[in-house]
Amino acid sequence: QSAFIGWSALAFTAWDLFLDPQMVGWGLWVWQEPGAFHFFGIPWSNYAGWLLAALVLTTAASLIAPVRRLPVAPLLLIYGITWFLETFGLILFWNQPGPGIAGGVVMGVFLLAALRRAAGRRA
Template identity: 40%
Template sequence: MALGAMVVAQVASGLQARPITLTSVVVLLLALTAVAFAAAAHSPGRALGAFAGAVLLGYAAEWVGIRTGFPFGEYRYTDVLWPQLGGVPVIVALAWGGMGLAAHAVARAIAPGRPVATAALGALALTAWDLFLDPQMLRLGLWVWAHPGPYREVPLSNFAGWLAVSFLMMLLVGRLLPDARRDGRGLVVLYTVMAVMETIGFAAVFDPPDPLVAISGGISMGLFAALAWRRRWPR
């Protein structure tokens, strides 16, 4: 139910010129859906613990990042997203948590029983999402880079930082959700839905469309989703 509501909110946000409120709604529904699917595969306590751990790690990385420029590069959040804690919008930390759980499930489906490989693949899968996220949020004026880079003004240091933080996040989630035999297909569905929605949004819904982001993000996220679905799920 939350997944369906997230899709509706995502579509509605793509049709508006300044969908700030709906953007926050999408992230809240993303987080709720991720926790619900993780709880179904593991337990409510473990799901909430893993989500909280990912949220806190993501928040810590952002808090350090806006003060030091490490590990993403020099940037700052504008006053558009509220509430903020220490200059970091709360909704940003929730997004780290929701997609962190989804990316980990995708990686675990591809490389079950191999924690380091899962962490590496999960880091790549989560960073693939940022190929969509950063260009979209820059369009909305939610944050500003001190030194714009080559990918829709996003510096390459950002993606290096995402890989590093995401790798740590995947290791953490793997420790908090240790049973690799659990069926995480719900979270893989969530990751797949996000890939499809973002690709359609940049290809045909957003004004103006952005084929470069649609192709690069769609191929990157789509590859991990396809690899996850090719695996035989445990019974």
């Protein structure tokens, strides 16, 4: 259960590698001082905050819906579609190849790991 919560929170936070640079690129918000260490203008502390929020949300959700009852296929489909649209949208349409590639790799690793695990359960 705790491993599921940790991996889920990391996978959720991986999505923000796309989302925050995209929103800043669109001018929806601005980081006045991202600091010396940042990811395409987004301070790393933002990602730490999202990780903490994801840990809290995933923990709460696991108390409501036990992990063994989750509909794995639809959840993987949604995550996969999000990965695809964000990766290729940022690279091809929004002229943000850096976040597109980085987010695509990181979120893609979580997607592939989840697909392999799901395939192993069916075998």
